[in-house]
């Protein structure tokens with residue numbers, strides 16, 4: 001198995017440990033910054049490394065349209081193309097197809113849709129989503145699913161869940177037949193051959209394949225979620241995601257569905273909650289037994305001047321910060337808070353300077369990474385503070 005979870009400490013249903021991938025180890029529970037188009041907007045890869053990011057998320061739908069999978073494959077895969085030697089996860093493209101495109105037509109075969117960029121027609125099926133994700137070459141790839149909208153009536157939620165289960169089986173079949181086509185295997189084999197090391201006995205990355213995770217759907221119906229989990233586990237994957245949440249439902253309902261679904265997922269395999277959430281939510285879910293999370297919130301909010309601090313949310317655009325000499329978050333040791341004042345950050349934002357987006361994103365990502373470091377420490381120490389206060 002190419003990706004596995006090594007659990008090192010537990011507290012209740014929460015656990016901390018390492019996700020072992022072909023591109024390094026990832027401390028869990030982990031928050032994965034979103035690098036939509038092979039870039040976390042505004043932040044270069046060396047800064048991501050400095051922030052301690054060990055795994056990034058790439059969006060298959062966006063990379064499929066630009067620059068296209070053939071370009072990425074020819075450049076040696078996404079790791080090499082974007083010069084990122086740590087782990088990457090790509091989503092299946094399903095969420096964006098359902099949220100960004102119009103004129104889409106869903107059939108059992110797949111989804112016909114028009115690009116949100118230029119209206120050009122495209123088709124994604126379970127097989128095509130696998131072909132694209134194998135070509136991109138992330139360490140972890142996701143089964144092609146239908147993200148059920150909210151609200152959905154019982155018949156619609158069941159039909160959607162059934163479709164996702166059928167697609168999961170087709171994804172696994174295609175993946176098992178084609179998993180050795182991952183670009184890093186080819187490029188690294190060629191490098192080893194040219195270096196005369198083809199007979200090296202030690203296993204190399206070229207011997208490893210990607211890991212395909214299944215996705216549990218079922219809308220906001222607990223029983224449907226249980227059935228989706230059971231049937232997806234029957235197909236058999238090295239990790240499982242809870243998808244289709246944070247799509248407009250009340251937060252209490254999100255929490256209820258996550259906790260009830262978690263009970264049906266294998267305890268010895270990675271559990272990934274997709275598209276969640278605020279610092280308080282990621283801390284809560286990590287303490288509930290989720291191992292992996294991703295969300296555009298810290299990066300998107302940063303670009304809109306909304307910053308997460310140990311004193312709560314702060315909107316840097318406000319006039320009250322125009323002459324405020326203090327650090328953005330006095331309790332934060334990120335490179336932004338160590339160097340710049342709120343007054344300067346407010347000026348950059350008001351003047352629409354590019355640097356505003358860069359610095360705000362670096363701080364917010366640091367805050368999220370620090371939040372997860374704190375939670376891992378809590379789990380290891382076997383304690384849970386009543387209120388969440390992220391440390392440096």
Ligand SMILES: [Zn+2]
Pocket residue numbers: 328329332333334335336337338363366
């Ligand atoms: Zn900071």
